[in-house]
Amino acid sequence: MKYILTGAFFALNIFLTPIFGDVQLIKKENSDSNTTLLVIGGIHGDEPGGYFSASILATHYKINSKNLWIVPNLNQESIQKDARGINGDMNRKFSIIESKDKDKKIVEDIKEIITKENVSLVLNLHDGNGFYRKTDRGNIFNANAWGQTCVIDQCDLNQSQPFGNLNTIAIDVKERINKKLIEDHHTFDVKNTNTKFDDEAMKLSLTYFAVTNNKPAFAIESSKNLPSLSQKVFYHLLAIEEFMNIMDISFTREFELNEQNIDEILKNYGNLNINSNISINLTNIKKSLSFIPIKSESNVFKFSNPLGRVVREGGNFIVYIGNKKITTLGPQYFKQGESCTEKFEVIVDKNIVSLDAASDFFVNDDFNIVKKDGYRANIIGYKAIGRLDESGVNIKLQDFDKRFSIDVDDTVYRIELYKNNEFCSMFKVHFIQDNTK
Ligand SMILES: [Zn+2]
Known part of the structure; x- marks a missing residue:
């Protein structure tokens, strides 16, 4: 059976290009409260579970109370290259960053977003190696693994800080997730890096920057060893939903959260609009299309998928959704008519x-x-x-x-x-x- 897009999937045709400096920031807000969950995907470009989850959160969730802010693809260029960080590890640049570092602007922008007064809690999405276990059970299941964890830097923030009881919240979230596992060995656990005293590397990380600015922050790690992207996304969305429940953020999604539905959503790449006179459905599109009538420069590309990006390579325009190369557009340059009838x-x-x-x-x-x-x-x-x-x-x-x-x-x-x-x-x-x- 063919997957048919129906009205059940709302908001897919809204073009999402809100930009904060060099960072894409999508806000879903209500006027009832300042409480805001900030979800960040794609700090590591080779962890698609994280950034595809953030993207689905942007396109397929409606927020009915309080606020959700989403940065779906923080390290966008690394995402396209499927690399952890083309300019080095971005998650080690939050303490000091050299003035010539190519990630400097992005790091400064996301720091500014994190420290905004409204932001109440920060989630940084990753796909980690293996499956975390407190005791060593071989290569994949051990205490050095990061997969299937809710990571905290310390147990608590200031007493008065809302959601500052990081350890209690993380335990609550992992217990809720563990009731809904696809396979028994996918169990989630809490990993406390005890950053201040034990972990020099993590002192340079995004979450530690947040915590030292008194912002409750957690990393969610699905496992790179899960067999499919849809399973990684499933666990990320499950975790994010449990955080929204704890924060009393009311949401609706018009699909049942399971692996098969996520797989269908991931196969739908959405729409690309070029210069307002071309609109192409990217799902089922051929690997290349020739003689696309566009301008030689200053073309405006708008995607319904927040992970969409066009890269000019040689004489062609390569269309990406996240790390997936969707199609190559061969241009034929035309002056765009200004007095055409509607x-x-x-x-x-x-x-x-x-x-x-x-x-x-x-x-x-x-x-x-x-x-x-x-x-x-x-x-x-x-x-x-x-x-x-x-x-x-x-x-x-x-x-x-x-x-x-x-x-x-x-x-x-x-x-x-x-x-x-x-x-x-x-x-x-x-x-x-x-x-x-
Ligand atoms: Zn990562």
């Missing part, structure tokens, strides 16, 4: 439909772009030759060369409208597949 008409299965710029339409049998004075339609992959303007013709799925489809199923094709050789808008025609035949 609406275009198309005859879809004999009915006239009016289309907004960059929209999609769905066809059973055939469609026909209604001819419009001054405009030229280019139907990408349409096999008939010898026409400059391809409006005014009835076109069926069989009329397309599959090499030009957008999607791996060869059912979605591009229609581009131009005015005086300036690009106006890209539409997509979806041919509905009758699976009952």
Whole structure:
């Protein structure tokens, strides 16, 4: 069965590009309280469980009381390269940082966010090695492992600090998680690094910076040894939800939290909007698309997925979601039309439909772009030759060369409208597949 996006998954089409300095900061706020949970994903670029969880938190959770702030991809460039830190370990730069350090701006920005008055509790998401056990049980299960832990730097903050009883909260969270394990050996435990007295390295970390600024902070570590990304995300979301419960933050998500649903959500890469005149669904997209009509510079890329990013490489534009390379866009540079009309008409299965710029339409049998004075339609992959303007013709799925489809199923094709050789808008025609035949 195919996964179909329905209204059950809200907020997916809202473009999320709120930026605080060099850091993406997504705020879900209510006016009832200042209590704010700050969740940080992706300080280590090779720990996808953490940053994909933060991303799903941003797109698939509604916060009904109090506040949730999310930094989904703190170390974004390292995430794309699937590296712990392309400029060294970012989580060892929170005590002192050299002025020439390439991470300096990001570290300073996140420090400023952490110390904001509203922030009541900080969670830093990681995927750690092995499965933590207090006693040594071999390579994977031992006291040096970090996987499946709630990490604290010390037991308590000041008496008066709300949520300052770190050890009690961490024990509470791990006990709640341990009631919902996928496998028995996934048990969570509390790991106290006793940073102030015992751990020089952790004194340089984000959580210790928070704690020394009197902000309750915890690291959540799923295990790198879990068999799938969806299991890592499952445990992160479980932990975050338990923190929200403890903080009395009311939330709703319109999916049941289990491995299979998370897997489906992870496969949905969302949408990429380019310059407001192109909109591409990234799920099921082909590995490369050519002749995309964009500008030679200053293109505006907006993703519905907070982990989306475009990187220019050679003459191409590479589209990423987190560490996953989704597609490569080969450009054809065009001046973007400034005086294009907002609406275009198309005859879809004999009915006239009016289309907004960059929209999609769905066809059973055939469609026909209604001819419009001054405009030229280019139907990408349409096999008939010898026409400059391809409006005014009835076109069926069989009329397309599959090499030009957008999607791996060869059912979605591009229609581009131009005015005086300036690009106006890209539409997509979806041919509905009758699976009952
Ligand atoms: Zn880490």
